[in-house]
Amino acid sequence: MKIGFDNEQYLKxxxxxxxxxxxxFDNKLYLEFGGKLFDDFHAARVLPGFAADSKLQMxxxxxxxxxxxxxxxxxxxxxxxxxxxxxxxxxQDVIRLKxxxxxxxxxxxxxxxxxxxxxxxxxxxxxxxxxxxxxxxHHYLIPGYPTNIPYIxxxxxxxxxxxxxxxxxxxxxTAAGAGSGKMSTCLSQLYHEHKRGVRxxxxxxxxxxxxxxxxxxxxxxxxxxxxxxxxxxxMIDPFHLKAYGETTVNYNRDVEIFPVLxxxxxxxxxxxxxxxxxxxxxxxxxxxxxxxxVCREASRQEIIRRxxxxxxxxxxGTREPEEVNKLKLLMSRENIDPMDRAAAKYALERAxxxxxxxxxxxxxxxxxxxxxxxxxxxxxxxxLINALKHLAGIPHDYTMLSRESIEPIQTLKTQYLGSKNxxxxxxxxxxxxxxxxxxxxxxxxxxxxxxxxxxxxxxxSVILSQADLKTLKKLECDVTYEPKTV
Numbered sequence: 001m002k003i004g005f006d007n008e009q010y011l012k013x014x015x016x017x018x019x020x021x022x023x024x025f026d027n028k029l030y031l032e033f034g035g036k037l038f039d040d041f042h043a044a045r046v047l048p049g050f051a052a053d054s055k056l057q058m059x060x061x062x063x064x065x066x067x068x069x070x071x072x073x074x075x076x077x078x079x080x081x082x083x084x085x086x087x088x089x090x091x092q093d094v095i096r097l098k099x100x101x102x103x104x105x106x107x108x109x110x111x112x113x114x115x116x117x118x119x120x121x122x123x124x125x126x127x128x129x130x131x132x133x134x135x136x137x138h139h140y141l142i143p144g145y146p147t148n149i150p151y152i153x154x155x156x157x158x159x160x161x162x163x164x165x166x167x168x169x170x171x172x173x174t175a176a177g178a179g180s181g182k183m184s185t186c187l188s189q190l191y192h193e194h195k196r197g198v199r200x201x202x203x204x205x206x207x208x209x210x211x212x213x214x215x216x217x218x219x220x221x222x223x224x225x226x227x228x229x230x231x232x233x234x235m236i237d238p239f240h241l242k243a244y245g246e247t248t249v250n251y252n253r254d255v256e257i258f259p260v261l262x263x264x265x266x267x268x269x270x271x272x273x274x275x276x277x278x279x280x281x282x283x284x285x286x287x288x289x290x291x292x293x294v295c296r297e298a299s300r301q302e303i304i305r306r307x308x309x310x311x312x313x314x315x316x317g318t319r320e321p322e323e324v325n326k327l328k329l330l331m332s333r334e335n336i337d338p339m340d341r342a343a344a345k346y347a348l349e350r351a352x353x354x355x356x357x358x359x360x361x362x363x364x365x366x367x368x369x370x371x372x373x374x375x376x377x378x379x380x381x382x383x384l385i386n387a388l389k390h391l392a393g394i395p396h397d398y399t400m401l402s403r404e405s406i407e408p409i410q411t412l413k414t415q416y417l418g419s420k421n422x423x424x425x426x427x428x429x430x431x432x433x434x435x436x437x438x439x440x441x442x443x444x445x446x447x448x449x450x451x452x453x454x455x456x457x458x459x460x461s462v463i464l465s466q467a468d469l470k471t472l473k474k475l476e477c478d479v480t481y482e483p484k485t486v
Contacts, residue, residue: 001048001364001455002048002291002294003048003049003290003291003294004047004048004049004289004290004291004292004293004294004295004298005047005048005049005050005285005288005289005290005295006049006288006289006290007049007050007051007054007288009287009288009290010050010054010058010284010285010288011054011057011058011061012061013284013287013288014058014282014283014284014285015058015061015062017282017284018031018062018170018203018205018282019062019065021201021203021282022065022169022170022201024201024273025199025200025201025273026198026199026200026201027169028166028169028171028193028198028199028200028201029169029170029171029200029201029202029203030171030173030186030189030190030200030201030202030203031170031171031172031173031186031202031203031204031205031282032173032182032183032186032202032203032204032205033055033172033173033174033182033205034182034204034205034206034207035055035206035207035208036055037053037055037056037059037097037174038052038053038056038100039052039053040052040053040054040055040207042208042222042223042226042302043207043208043285045298045301045302045305045478046218046219046222046223046295046298046299046302047219047285047289047295047298048294048295048298049290050285055205055207056104059106059172060104060105060106062170063105063106063107065168065169065170066106066107066168066169066170066171066172067107067108067109067166067167067168067170067171067172068101068106068107068108068109068171068172068173068174069109069110069111069112069164069166069171069172069173069174069185070094070097070098070108070110070111070112070174070175070176071111071112071114071173071174071175071176071180071181071182071185072090072091072094072111072112072113072114072175072176072177072180073090073113073114073115073179073180073181074113074114074115074116074117074119074121074122075115075119076090076176076177076179076180077089077090077091077113077119077121077122077125078119078120078121078122080121081177083176083177090176090177090180091121091125091128091176093176093177094111094125094129094176097174097176098111098134107168108134109135109164109165109166109167109168109171110134110135110136110137110164110165110166111129111134111135111136111137112136112137112138112139112162112164112181112185113125113126113136113137113138113139114139114180114181114184114185115139115140115141115181116138116139116140117140117141135165137161137162137163137164138161138162139161139162139181139184139185139188140160140161142157142158142160142184145157145184146184146257146260146264147260149260149263149264149267150267152264153191153264153267153268158187158188158191158192159191159192159195161188161192163189163192163196164185164189164192166189171189173185173186183204183257183261186202187202187261187264190202190265190268191268194268194269199269201273202265202280203280203281203282204254204280204281204282205281205282205283206251206281206283207283207285208220208223208226209223209224209234209249209250209251210249210283210285210286211237211248211249211250211278211281211283211286212248212249212286212287213249213286214249215234215235215236215249216333216334217296217299218295218296218297218299218300218303218334219295219296219299220234220249221299221303221330221333221334222299222300222302222303222306224326224330225302225303225306225307225327225330226302226306228306228310228323228326228327228330229310229319229320229323231322231326232251232252232253233252234249234250234251234252235249235250235251235252235255236248236249236250237249237250237255237276237277237278238255239255239258239275239276239277239278240275240276240277240278240279243275243276244275244276248276248278250276250277250278250281251277254277254280255277258276258277261274261280262274300334300336300340301340301341301457301478303327303330303331303334303336304331304336304338304340304341304344304480305341305478305480306327307324307327307328307331307338308338308341308344308459308480308481308482308483309480310323310324310327311324311482311483312463312481312483314483315463315483315484316463316483341457341459341480342360342362342366342368342457343360343361343362343368343457343458343459343480344360344459344480344482345360346360346362346368346370346459347359347360347370347459347460347461348461348482350370350371350372350461351461354372354373356372356373356379357373357378357379357460357461357462357486358370358371358372358373358379358460358461359371359379359380359382359383359458359459359460359461360383360458360459361383361384361386361387361453361456361457361458361477362456362457362458363387363390363391363452363453363456364452364454364455364456367390369383369386369387369390370383370386371383371384371385371386373423374423375422375423376401376403376406376407376410376423376424377406377423377424377429378421378423378424378425378426378465378468379460379461379462380425380426380458380460380464380468380472381423381424381425381426381428381429381468383458384426384429384430385400385401385429385446387449387453387456388400388433388446388447388449388450389446391446391449391452391453392442392445392446392448392449394442394445394446398442400433400442400443400446401429401432401433401436401443405432405435405436406424406432409424409428409432410422410423410424413428425465425467425468425471426467426468426471426472427467427468427470427471428467430447430450430471433446433447434447450475453475453476453477454475454476454477455476455477455478456475456477456478457477457478457480458472458477458478458479458480459479459480459481460479460480460481460482461481461482461484462481462482462484462485462486463481463482463483463484463485464479464481
């Protein structure tokens, strides 16, 4: 994989910049932390070289100065809200994140239940947290939030919230999901700290959009593609332009809320420490791009992947036409065609040649491997076997799995497990290879190539089964498919 981003430079530069921001206040900074800490695969895809856990690695460099406050909405707990990417509830995710942070030597100081109104499920969750030694605080809904500034900055507003006891200079405020109330938690703390004579600071950490790249840079367009379902947009920060005469990029919702934040700062401090939403940010990602064209192309490919995902969602009734139309517009702005995805082009060509579903895999060196539908293997399974043979240097015409070894598995699937599809899925193929590896050196050699499929680009001419999707995801392949069924 071509590298476009210097991860080591980023870790050093980002941690130093946060230390510098802490020093501008009374050695107390509340850092609102957006995005995914452990598995930011979007960033890893559009900035080749960026490690999916880079933000976590960066925090670990500040471990002796930082503590983490986790925020979760009591309403979300009561509604049993599920994280779509992980399939777990928000309260379960709080426990998961706490354990992940602490396993890496980071200190989790407390959990804040926002929008608290003594919801039964939230009270039960609090008892569970307290049993494992976690401090729990309550924050409440404030009438007129966020526009009724005099009420918000009063004993009845932020003053009603619990003050979160913290002990370290950097307080990282993160959440189990969007809409949990990270920003409000930070601002509430500024109010309480001020009443105690401490001039604490607030800053925001968001990887995207990248403020010092142009508005139409593919990396920023890819972020718009990733949030197309929210109908949000990147925009020029008008406050920064007015204050400094410098063009920077920010998120529309941050631009819209800035006058309110500015008024809150003025009410607490008597002045505002920031002139613009860009000023509030601490993101150094844009300074660590070492090959702009590599990141541009990676971002174009990400936009295409998002487009295919939205098309499939539309066909399945889980996405809206507006999302697809927005992605089409983004593609037109960058002059992108779906067939710019090489795996898609080859998969469709192979499907047309064979008159049946086909799949293609683009390996990290640009080699394209295809697979067709047969009576023993599905197209994706065939492509996977062909890719492993190529990587292992095994001749293409070598039969890796004999008919005699596959047919008993087909019998099990169809006669005993009730499957209508006798062809082997990717997980079944890998199990069959493993079963043969002890007696077959080539099977063992092929299995050893699996790590080389990381970052491979896979496309199918039809919607893939969940079994195939799960296997390819575990192999860390990037997968797309046409919105068609067999």
